[in-house]
Amino acid sequence: MSAVGLPPGVVLLERGWLSSNNIVLLGNGEAAVVDSGYWTHAAQTIDLVERVAQGRAMTTLVNTHLHSDHCGGNAALQAAHPALRTLIPPGQAAAVRDWDPVALSHEPTGQACPAFRFDDVLVPGTAVRLGAADWEVHAAPGHDPHSVILFEPASRTAISADALWENGFGIVFPELEGERAFEEVSATLDLIERLSPRLVLPGHGRAFTGVAEALARARSRLAAYVADPRRHAAHAAKVLLKFKLLELQQVRRADFLTWAENAAYLRLVHERFASGMPLAEWVDALLRDLAASGALREENGALTNA
Template identity: 50%
Template sequence: MTLPATMRVFERGWLSSNNILFIGRDDTALVDSGYATHAPQTVALVRHALQGRPLDRLINTHMHSDHCGGNAALQREYRCRTTIPASEADAVRTWNQDVLTFELTGQQCERFTYTDTLAPGDAITLGDMEWQVLGAPGHDPHSLVFYCPAERILISADALWENGFGVIFPELEGASGFAETRATLELIASLNVDIVIPGHGAPFTDFDAALKRAFSRLDYFVADPARNAQNAVKVLLKFLLLERQSIPLADVPRLMADMHLSAEANRRYLHQPAEDLAEWAVSQLVRACAAKVVDDRLVNVG
């Protein structure tokens, strides 16, 4: 797999999204900035790769904290033009953390500003290449993906991973998300793609196989929406554990109950006492070797 010389992908850990750096003849740009706790590392990676050049533009595929948590740090470092999805502009301008889902997911993001916006149907030049801006609702109603027809490259954010896609969050609150996810996958399937750069995980080339797995996973959730809720609860706990690295087991029920989306997933679909749900989520992470229990604490693994 060979990317164009003007592109670099920084594959990050699960807590942070991947960062895609473009170094063109006349300007530079970064797509997505990772999580807040990794912001100094993000700045260092960008600074090293740019070798003295400025970062001219920062672009976000969507406003989840693991994709925009480094925005403020990069703005301080470079005073870069910052571009966000148009439908998120009001929430960012007023810093409505409920709409932006930071508080709903128990996550953090330092406040940042934006310069301009992108919407589905727009076109953008990155790394001397022309990219189409496509809407990709499902995981997030406002998410965008970027497609370069000339190079047959898709920057898919959390709409398509090598093994699935991001949690379908709207369904947790009783909104529609499954239909939007299917429409997004069908749109992506209509593209001529050689390389996919996902929001998490390594870039990959087996596009058809990834789509087949994604459609199968969606069918699995649609058949029983509680499965999407269970997946969300595990992911939210894992994200919290990645940030804190260690959590007293006695605190897990309260922390999960305090996360709005986790509580909503339980209220609508799982109907478990807080202690039982916490015990189940902990056991699932341990079973998956994503965590371990040490001296009455849940400890991150990986």
Template identity: 35%
Template sequence: MTPQPSAPSLPSWATWWQRPFPDANTLLLPGRQPALIDSGFVGHAEDTASWARAQAGDVALVVNTHWHSDHVGGNALLQARGAVIAAGAPEAEAISRRDPGCCAAEYLDQPVAPYTVDMPLDDGQVLRLGDAEWEVVRTPGHTPGHLGLWQPEQQLLVVGDALSDYDVGWVNLALDGPDAGATALASLHRLAALAPRVILPSHGPVPADPSAAFATALRRAQRLVDDPDGALWYGARRIFAFALMIRDGMPTSEVEPYLHARAWLTDAARLLDVAPESLATELVTTMLAGGAIVLRDGRLHAAAPHTPVTAESLRVPHPRAWPPSTEPQ
């Protein structure tokens, strides 16, 4: 057998935490001003804060690659303990004005505790993270404010959900428009042109071969452009699986009523020109047949490995009920 390449090594000043769903992977950069890139899911905020503190002391800065719930869940707790929160300018501005659509939290039915962005980030901006300088790379597509981070001396590239060793980020054609797939593809091309030595994705392992990972991701992203219906199905599967993960599954009797009440499913059905009830039924049927979800003891569960969360941790207000951003969080 041909030996498989091992993952490229990280410098000693970077600490990587590969986490299962519903958390995004976390990068900790210790130093005089310890920085954290992404803060996991709200149900594991204490775990995130405790891990970072044990590794590097108090976190001074949190940088979010984007505002989905698995990336910003520790923001509120870390901000309350003194951390500055930084995020891409479009999302920072929406959070500052308390837009009801913040984090797509209500739309996706994914809880996010209220926080404020202290530092909006623009393309090309240089940040001191830990003891090294990183460049902000704007990479819209998965979300409009999605960004990557580039460390040129070590050729490290944080890519958020733009790609992983096995996937690319889903695109929301309903919220972000029909060109969202093409936007994501253009962002991937921009990231690939940096020719990084190490890719640090938000989900899954560090790819052993960055060039191969980009080649595969570009093919997958092109399919999302070429097949908008397929992109809608892909997003629906990802959103529903995540809903099952954070709720420890769902009784079968509650699944279809839950799906019928979801804005993301209604929007997908409209774009696919099918009835929401038909889409809900087909979604469950095809995910069961494909093994993405499983039926166990009368409940549907996501099949992918994931860490449980408590029901209490999901009880946070949607952004429309967040306090004004000028109030202490």
């Protein structure tokens, strides 16, 4: 639980990288939650947010975007709190209403997310009451074309999701699909700079106040990706592999290779950025890079998360 410099009634639950952070906002007798983590951590998410709520009614669940690590606990939270009002960004409302795990990216990335309902959408340019304050909703495309960030002007607190971390930002998924989105990342960083937050609560990692420095690091990373999109693609592929290993913790190498070779998103990245190398060899090289960086261990034909 992170509490450094947080405004009253705002609690950041810093999670591991398989689950996004949860932000709990406390009001008069009620509580709201921003993002719900990955589905395998749902029971832990419910326990954590209920402990913070301390008996307050859980009234609102907000998703900054609909990647599985940010909305995977939605269904469990809704089951535990049937009156919970769920708000999502508008861009994928139809995909949630019709429950299309392909359009939502869950199936192509080889991830999972139990189906959930939503009650309304977060409209950029408006504000939403969460806890004891009104939070501005701002469109934040780049990492995800439908993502939003939330900003509370009185305390100058930004909930940045994966648009800005203390050391970078999330994979720019549209770029992997052949759409121009690095420019959108830049525009979203400019937006955060204009908002001039005192404090940023990111989707992953600790809360931070060194916003100018974080923006400079993010822009430096973005410039490197613009100069060499293959570097971004290789990083993205390794993140997807690491994410699955975080979920599984340990798996036979042969089984993991089979999963990777059948993950549609990894096949897409391979076809667009590494088609000169057979898919199996490319995945094998990525796994060797992850092992060399200390992100996994390999023994007796098994891969173990590290």
